[in-house]
Structures are given as C-alpha cells and as structure tokens.
Amino acid sequence: MFGKGLITGMRVTWKHFWGKKVTFCYPEEKLPMTERFRGGHLALNATKCIGCKLCSLNCPNRALELTVTVDENKKRHMQQYLHIMGRCLYCNLCVESCPTQALSWDKEYAISSWYKEDMVHDSMSDQTSAAVSEVKPHE
Ligand code: SF4
C-alpha cells in the first residue's frame, strides 16, 4: 500500500514523542551513575581516616601518594592524600582495604584531560592538579 512505511514511521515517532525520555542533554545534564560504579575521583573522608596507609600498601600500581605525620601521642594524621588517576586501575582494592570505610568514589565520570600532569587529585581538598605539580606521574 502506498504510504504504509510513512504511516508506520510516524506511528513510531508519535509513540516516542510522548513516551518517557531516555536521553540526557549532556553536558548540562549528567547521567546518574549506579551504586557500584567505580570511577572518577577517590574521595577521602578525613574525619574517618586514621592514617594507617593500608590503602596505598594494597594499591597494585602505586597510584596513591600519602603524607602522614605522627604526633607526640603517636597518633597518626593524614596531611596529604593524592590520587594519581593516570596510574589508577580502578580496581577498588584501596576502598575495600580501608578499615574505617574512609574512601569512596565520587562517581564523576567527565574527568578527561589533555595532560597527564592534570590527572592527579587531592582527595583531602577535593581539588585536581595544582597540588600535584611536584608528583611525577611516570615514576
Ligand atoms: S583503585 Fe586500585 S589502582 Fe586505583 S588507587 Fe585504588 S588500589 Fe590503586
């Protein structure tokens, strides 16, 4: 029948026009990540961190650079926590090995960069890069 394909196409268009939208206006809108998504920046809850360094010891690719001080009462304090994303495998071993659940992923997925020097995140101040100019990403 002449025009049958056109009618079928219009029917599909009409159905989707009024149906639930499945697309997002990226980058104005961001797709919500799932609960178990591993990615983005490693977020540190400094109030929970006891400075034990188990996370960095368990990291297979030396992607964590930690600075810990010990006070006169032998209490350990985290001073700086750098996540070198260019080395990170996103294996989650650091998060799983933390005894106080101080680590999590912020699920921010738009973190690409032109420069590997920018792929370093200060997890304590939640800032990427500047602090890390001294860290050599290829070491
Ligand atoms: S996710 Fe894996 S590779 Fe990345 S910092 Fe944690 S332990 Fe290291």
Ligand code: SF4
């Ligand atoms: S394993 Fe957890 S508590 Fe220990 S230094 Fe790392 S983030 Fe802090």
